[in-house]
Amino acid sequence: MIRDLEIFPPINDDEVIWRYMDFASFYSLLLTKGLFFRRVDKYSDQYEGTLPDEIKEQFIESFSLHSFPFENKEDAKEKMENSFIAHLRELNKGTLCCSWVINKVENYAMWKIYLGGSREGVSIRTTVGKLKAALKNNTVDFTFTKVSYDMPLWMESDYKTLVAFKTKPYSYESELRVLVYDQFETESVPMDVFPKVPLFEHGTTFSADTSVLIDEVHISPFAENWFYEVIKSAIQIHLPSYDNKNIMSSKIKDK
Secondary structure, three states: OEOOOOOOOOOOOOOEEEEEEEHHHHHHHHHHOEEEEEEHHHOOOOOOOOOOHHHHHHHHHHHHHHHOOOOOHHHHHHHHHHHHHHHHHHHHHOOEEEEEEEOOOOOHHHHHHHHOOOOOEEEEEEEHHHHHHHOOOOOOOEEEEEOEOOOOOHHHOOHHHHOOEOOHHHHHHOEEEEEEOOOEOOOOOOOOOOOOOEOOOOEEEEEOOHHHHOOEEEEOOOOOOHHHHHHHHHHHHHOOOOOHHHEEEOOOOOO
């Protein structure tokens, strides 16, 4: 189910998005007909799902003495910071994310980053609407949002906003996020009490109708000619109705 939240601006279903992946990830998608959603705390960016330092200071300053009224100011601030950071870390463990790149054309930098030095990989070109349709048979709620690279005001920030924020050095990614919140074992403790047990160790795969999802398959600009036949063969086996004319070489010429 797609769950739109009022805190996020609406996204046009015709928006073009890309997902860059190595061959193993692409083959896994074809084989399992599923998209992997990673736990937010397993991302490399240490600012994921938290406030930037400047905003965090304002928050802690404002609420420390209110939360710990019998402490001196410095002790109250330290306790507030430890409590605040621990709470966000726990929420990150139960939040899952699948990232896409918003762009009308392929992106050279994304090829370099997502292939991680490998020459063989692909990028799926699709739209927001097709991604929503591909995920519709799952029972969890998916929230779609564009990542914001503008620093949020601390008084306007709740967790759902923070997990859709990244610092400006990442703005070149032009990222779309599909988020699934509150993935905890509900039998362990009440939902408003921490710590609780996350459902997944690293993340999980949700079913995705690849016949709906995959609009075009673009082959890495660094791949040798033989790799096209490998991709074509893999698609014919696992998605026999797919039109091969939508498998295309990158328009980037960089070996």
